[in-house]
Amino acid sequence: KAGVTQTPRYLIKTRGQQVTLSCSPISGHRSVSWYQQTPGQGLQFLFEYFSETQRNKGNFPGRFSGRQFSNSRSEMNVSTLELGDSALYLCASSLESAGELFFGEGSRLTVL
Amino acid sequence: AQSVTQLDSQVPVFEEAPVELRCNYSSSVSVYLFWYVQYPNQGLQLLLKYLSGSTLVKGINGFEAEFNKSQTSFHLRKPSVHISDTAEYFCAVTRGRQAGTALIFGKGTTLSVSS
Numbered sequence: 001k002a003g004v005t006q007t008p009r010y011l012i013k014t015r016g017q018q019v020t021l022s023c024s025p026i027s028g029h030r031s032v033s034w035y036q037q038t039p040g041q042g043l044q045f046l047f048e049y050f051s052e053t054q055r056n057k058g059n060f061p062g063r064f065s066g067r068q069f070s071n072s073r074s075e076m077n078v079s080t081l082e083l084g085d086s087a088l089y090l091c092a093s094s095l096e097s098a099g100e101l102f103f104g105e106g107s108r109l110t111v112l
Numbered sequence: 113a114q115s116v117t118q119l120d121s122q123v124p125v126f127e128e129a130p131v132e133l134r135c136n137y138s139s140s141v142s143v144y145l146f147w148y149v150q151y152p153n154q155g156l157q158l159l160l161k162y163l164s165g166s167t168l169v170k171g172i173n174g175f176e177a178e179f180n181k182s183q184t185s186f187h188l189r190k191p192s193v194h195i196s197d198t199a200e201y202f203c204a205v206t207r208g209r210q211a212g213t214a215l216i217f218g219k220g221t222t223l224s225v226s227s
Binding site: 004031033035042043044045048056058090092094100101102103104105106 | 148153154155156157158161202204213214215216217218219220
């Protein structure tokens with residue numbers, strides 16, 4: 001069974017640009033969550049999608065957005081990038097709410 | 113609001129020694145508790161979870177944790193560590209089904225096992 005796949009694995013952007021990250025969950029998983037990991041703030045919850053609906057949202061500015069498609073694949077977008085957005089963005093999928101999360105290897109974003 | 117505190121940022125141990133990684137949480141409601149491990153340049157992998165029932169939870173790779181409601185703790189233990197256990201360990205909590213998969217993580221504990 002294939003795991004959670006995130007693309008791209010690494011990317012470099014400059015301030016002011018926007019970026020889209022993609023996540024393909026484990027087959028059959030309907031819940032997809034996104035987390036930001038930085039050395040200073042650690043792991044922080046961004047948002048969760050379930051059956052194409054945003055079910056939970058963390059405390060991030062509106063520049064961070066996401067969506068989920070009918071096949072459960074998810075994308076997150078960050079607009080007007082800032083230096084502080086440099087981080088590892090982790091996607092996780094789950095069969096149901098409050099169950100085990102299966103994490104991808106992450107997309108490492110560097111903003112210059 | 114909930115929070116998770118991992119009491120040690122770094123824990124160095126020798127191979128085959130026992131180890132305990134400490135985690136305390138604060139919450140006014142019932143919670144689900146988790147321990148995850150992250151190896152370099154990888155995502156997180158679930159070690160074990162407490163949802164309900166027995167307070168002693170056994171996980172993968174010989175790890176176990178004990179849920180202590182009165183002390184609001186969920187410490188992770190392993191009786192004998194291996195070099196391959198060197199990694200970052202995260203304790204996490206969620207407010208149960210109401211919060212979906214919105215986990216609150218501790219800052220992490222780096223376990224370094226040397227020979």
